[in-house]
Amino acid sequence: xxxxxxxxxxxxxxxxxxxxxxxxxxxxxxxxxxxxxxxxxxxxxxxxxxxxxxxxxxxxxxxxxxxxxxxxxxxxxxxxxxxxxxxxxxxxxxxxxxxxxxxxxxxxxxxxxxxxxxxx
Amino acid sequence: xxxxxxxxxxxxxxxxxxxxxxxxxxxxxxxxxxxxxxxxxxxxxxxxxxxxxxxxxxxxxxxxxxxxxxxxxxxxxxxxxxxxxxxxxxxxxxxxxxxxxxxxxxxxxxxxxxxxxxxxxxxxxxxxxxxxxxxxxxxxxxxxxxxxxxxxxxxxxxxxxxxxxxxxxxxxxxxxxxxxxxxxxxxxxxxxxxxxxxxxxxxxxxxxxxxxxxxxxxxxxxxxxxxxxxxxxxxxxxxxxxxxxxxxxxxxxxxxxxxxxxxxxxxxxxxxxxxxxxxxxxxxxxxxxxxxxxxxxxxxxxxxxxxxxxxxxxxxxxxxxxxxxxxxxxxxxxxxxxxxxxxxxxxxxxxxxxxxxxxxxxxxxxxxxxxxxxxxxxxxxxxxxxxxxxxxxxxxxxxxxxxxxxxxxxxxxxxxxxxxxxxxxxxxxxxxxxxxxxxxxxxxxxxxxxxxxxxxxxxxxxxxxxxxxxxxxxxxxxxxxxxxxxxxxxxx
Numbered sequence: 001x002x003x004x005x006x007x008x009x010x011x012x013x014x015x016x017x018x019x020x021x022x023x024x025x026x027x028x029x030x031x032x033x034x035x036x037x038x039x040x041x042x043x044x045x046x047x048x049x050x051x052x053x054x055x056x057x058x059x060x061x062x063x064x065x066x067x068x069x070x071x072x073x074x075x076x077x078x079x080x081x082x083x084x085x086x087x088x089x090x091x092x093x094x095x096x097x098x099x100x101x102x103x104x105x106x107x108x109x110x111x112x113x114x115x116x117x118x119x120x
Numbered sequence: 121x122x123x124x125x126x127x128x129x130x131x132x133x134x135x136x137x138x139x140x141x142x143x144x145x146x147x148x149x150x151x152x153x154x155x156x157x158x159x160x161x162x163x164x165x166x167x168x169x170x171x172x173x174x175x176x177x178x179x180x181x182x183x184x185x186x187x188x189x190x191x192x193x194x195x196x197x198x199x200x201x202x203x204x205x206x207x208x209x210x211x212x213x214x215x216x217x218x219x220x221x222x223x224x225x226x227x228x229x230x231x232x233x234x235x236x237x238x239x240x241x242x243x244x245x246x247x248x249x250x251x252x253x254x255x256x257x258x259x260x261x262x263x264x265x266x267x268x269x270x271x272x273x274x275x276x277x278x279x280x281x282x283x284x285x286x287x288x289x290x291x292x293x294x295x296x297x298x299x300x301x302x303x304x305x306x307x308x309x310x311x312x313x314x315x316x317x318x319x320x321x322x323x324x325x326x327x328x329x330x331x332x333x334x335x336x337x338x339x340x341x342x343x344x345x346x347x348x349x350x351x352x353x354x355x356x357x358x359x360x361x362x363x364x365x366x367x368x369x370x371x372x373x374x375x376x377x378x379x380x381x382x383x384x385x386x387x388x389x390x391x392x393x394x395x396x397x398x399x400x401x402x403x404x405x406x407x408x409x410x411x412x413x414x415x416x417x418x419x420x421x422x423x424x425x426x427x428x429x430x431x432x433x434x435x436x437x438x439x440x441x442x443x444x445x446x447x448x449x450x451x452x453x454x455x456x457x458x459x460x461x462x463x464x465x466x467x468x469x470x471x472x473x474x475x476x477x478x479x480x481x482x483x484x485x486x487x488x489x490x491x492x493x494x495x496x497x498x499x500x501x502x503x504x505x506x507x508x509x510x511x512x513x514x515x516x517x518x519x520x521x522x523x524x525x526x527x528x529x530x531x532x533x534x535x536x537x538x539x540x541x542x543x544x545x546x547x548x549x550x551x552x553x554x555x556x557x558x559x560x561x562x563x564x565x566x567x568x569x570x571x572x573x574x575x576x577x578x579x580x581x582x583x584x585x586x587x588x589x590x591x592x593x594x595x596x597x598x599x600x601x602x603x604x605x606x607x608x609x610x611x612x
Contacts (some may be wrong), residue, residue, distance in 0.1 A: 021379060024229055024294055040297045047304050077307070080256055084300065087263045090295055094267055098274065098286050105279045114283060 009050040016043030030099045032107040034092060041088040045081045052077030124195055126168040126182055127199050129205065129251045130544040132163045135268065140240035144233050153220050160213040160402045162265065165477035167206040174202045189314050196253035196315070197520045199609025200458055203248025203602075204250050204382060207415035207462055210591070211469050212243050218473050219583040222480055225278050235275050239371065242268035246379040255303055255391065256313045258383050262299065262347065266292040266578075268377045272368040273360050274547050286360035291356045292347050298343030315390040325395060333392070337402045340387050347380040350406075350443060351413030354436045358420075361432035368426060368445040373435045373472055381442055381461065385454065388446070389611035398449065407447025411541050413440025418548035425486045425519040427475050430552060434511065437545065438464045444538075445526055451612045452529040456608050457521050459599070463510070463518030466592040472508040473585055474500045480576040487556060494561035495570040499582055501560045503589045510592060513546045518592060521599040547603070583595035 004119050016039055023036025052074055060072040099109055106114050126464065139159050146152050179198030183189070223232060236441055241364065245268060248261035266289070273285040310321035324335065346353045357377070361369050388397055397403060417437030424430040442464070446459030477500050479485060479495055494501040510517035513524075523542055530538040560565055595602060 001258075019298075021294070021297070024290065030286065037290075037293050037297070039303045041300075042306055044297065047301075048307070051304070051308050074311075077266070080137075080313075083256070083260060087260060087296075090267065091263065091289070091296075094270065095286070095293075097280060098270075098289065101274070101277075101282045102286060105282055114316055 010047060013043045013047035013050065016040075018044065019043075028111045028113075029110065030102065032097075034095050034099070037095070038088065038092060040063045041084065045084055048081050048084070125170060125173045125484070126180060128166050129182065129195055129201075130184060131168060132205070132209070133247050133251075135159065135163060135242035136240045140237045140244065140603070142239070143236045146233065149224075149229060149232055152233050152236055156216055156240070157213075157220070159240075160209070160216055164213050165415070166210040167209045170197075171202045171206045172420065174609075175605065190312060190317055194253040194314055195251045195256050197251060197308060199402060199605055200611075201250050201609075202380075203305075203605060203609075204378075204458070205247055207501070208243060208246055208250070208375050208379075211465055212239065212371065214376075214588050215338060215370045215473065216368050217584040218295075218425070218581075219369075221577075222476065223367060225480055227339075231275050231277075232387075232475070234256075235272060235368075236522045238268045238271040238275065242272065242371065242376065246375055249379040249383050253315050253390075254313050254398050255306070255315060255318070255356075255387065258386075259269070259296065259299055261301060262380065262383070264295055265376060265379060266296065266347070268315070269372060272371065273364045275363050275368070276363070277365070279453040280359070280452075284356070288356040288360045291353070293431060295343040295346030295353075298339045302336045302339035302343060303427065305332060305339065308540070309336075311334065315386065318391050319393050322392065324397060327521045330399075333396060334400055334402070337388075337392060337397075338405075340384065341406065343382040343389070343400055344380045345409070345443075346554055347377070347408060349377050349413075349436055349439045351416060351436065351440060353410045354413070354417070354439070355406070356605055357436060358429050358432040361435065361472075362426060362428040366428075366472055366479070370469045370472040373432065374469040377435070378461050378465060381439075381446075381457075385446060385611065389454075403449045405447075406443050409441045410443030410445075410447050412536070413437060413443060414541060414545040414549070415440075418545055418552065422548065422552045424525065427478065427485065427487050427490060427556070430487065431471050431475055434471075434549070434552070435464075435468060436513070440545070441522065441526065445529065446466070448526075448529050448533050449531045450529055450533050451607070451610060452532060452535070455603055455606050455610055456525045456529055458610070459518075459525070459603055460522040462602065463522050463595060464591075466595055467510045467519065470503055470585060470588045470592060471511070473588070474504040474507070477577060477582075477585075478504075481577065483606060490556065491559040491563070492566040492568075492570045494557075495567050495572055496575040497577070498578065499579075500574065500585070501557070503561075503582075503585050505532060505557050506589050508557060509593065510596070511529070512553055516596050517598060518596040521596055525603070 020036045020040030024033050027033055055075050057073045060075050103109050123167045125449045131312040136371055143152055184193045195307060242265055245261045245264035249258055252258045270289050274281050310318040312321055327492055349357045361372050414437050417433055417440055419428050421433035442457045442460050445453045478490055508521040513520045527539055527542050
């Protein structure tokens with residue numbers, strides 16, 4: 001229990017990941033699916049940014065002279081997440097565009113209704 | 121000279137990415153075709169030179185931008201990577217050549233430029249996945265390949281395409297979420313992203329973190345398994361591959377599902393390594409799912425009515441063989457998994473392109489309507505026959521070589537029961553490929569009213585298909601050489 005409390009950021013990230021995953025997997029509404037995907041991605045960003053954060057240390061941006069290396073945090077996790085955000089944004093944009101197309105063709109964005117339409 | 125040759129992997133990615141954005145600027149379709157064919161031939165030729173260089177001098181590591189390993193991105197080029205790179209370029213060249221004659225009949229003519237842009241981006245990202253030695257870089261390339269692959273499905277703009285692409289995109293983004301989570305777990309243990317550094321750190325820190333390592337392994341397996349059509353996660357594949365235009369189907373089936381598998385093998389053996397891997401159940405899981413895929417993929421394929429859907433389900437079964445080879449966990453199994461990637465890529469490209477030309481010439485879709493097609497289009501059905509014989513596993517064809525050696529590998533690892541699975545799966549393959557061939561060529565009532573050679577295409581349009589099938593037969597004939605070449609660079 002104490003471990004869970006100490007690592008509350010990681011626990012929260014995993015919770016968010018599960019929530020997003022289940023929304024993406026189980027909901028039929030495409031907009032909800034896209035929201036779920038974004039929640040899932042955000043949880044991973046939270047996890048990564050948390051990994052790269054150490055209390056009391058600064059981002060490696062030189063302002064007034066250079067400190068000793070131990071005064072800075074490792075910028076790589078944050079940098080990775082910038083890339084991750086770009087990827088997530090592009091996937092979201094593409095998915096939204098496809099959703100518009102799907103609505104034009106089928107007149108609905110509920111996947112179960114579309115599945116039933118195929119029967120006729 | 122050596123330094124120039126070592127630039128080839130990066131250069132082929134850069135050339136493809138650069139020209140992907142030049143193509144939309146061209147107004148005339150003819151120029152698009154000419155430019156794409158010239159660029160693809162160039163990339164294929166330099167990759168061929170590269171394979172020859174690797175065969176003579178062995179593999180190397182390439183620092184992108186001269187930043188050494190833990191800080192910069194490193195490409196790891198060995199026998200496997202260069203061979204697969206050449207394979208991807210060659211098949212893409214053949215498919216583009218084929219699409220020169222048939223693409224306009226399937227998609228609107230103002231989208232032909234887009235198709236080539238997406239195809240170049242797709243190939244560049246696939247090459248990136250194959251060459252990379254940095255897992256985050258691999259993840260970014262995976263995402264690019266997913267988006268580009270969805271693009272070449274929806275380029276047809278029919279109802280079914282959009283639905284299939286959405287299904288693919290949703291499942292794929294699930295998969296990439298899992299892969300990214302896996303990377304986060306691995307990074308939290310090791311603090312590195314370059315594969316060799318992660319490996320060292322994992323070996324040192326493995327004490328007491330077995331569960332964490334196992335979780336990250338399962339995340340990678342499931343995430344990349346979705347993209348590589350591992351059996352219960354294959355549900356996006358039949359829709360996507362059957363509704364896409366035929367050249368896209370060939371690219372999707374031959375290349376797109378193969379690159380994640382290469383990445384998975386790299387993650388297994390370069391990140392975790394044999395010692396960590398053999399202590400877990402992951403490989404058994406992969407083996408089990410591979411066996412299920414081999415059997416159920418073929419069973420589903422049998423019950424399909426549309427030709428392209430059947431071939432798509434057959435891809436699921438063939439991916440099962442690849443997972444089977446990985447799951448055996450010994451050297452021969454892994455070599456055969458990679459050999460089967462080559463064999464299946466060539467064969468499935470042939471099958472999809474010849475099925476595409478049946479559909480294009482007759483306008484039919486279902487298997488029943490293709491009875492007697494052998495009289496109308498004998499050459500194309502001949503190519504279809506050769507490739508399906510390879511799928512079934514008739515000797516000298518590459519399909520047979522991989523099945524035979526997979527059987528050897530399963531005996532080597534002491535799992536004799538798996539032989540029955542291999543035999544059953546081969547028989548099932550025969551059950552759904554032979555009726556098409558037999559009904560196509562023979563039968564009294566099948567051939568009534570069919571005019572000999574009435575729908576045959578000119579030989580120059582069939583040339584890429586013929587070259588592909590010749591290469592397929594050569595891959596079977598010179599299998600010893602290919603297997604030896606792969607074996608030199610294998611990760612175990």
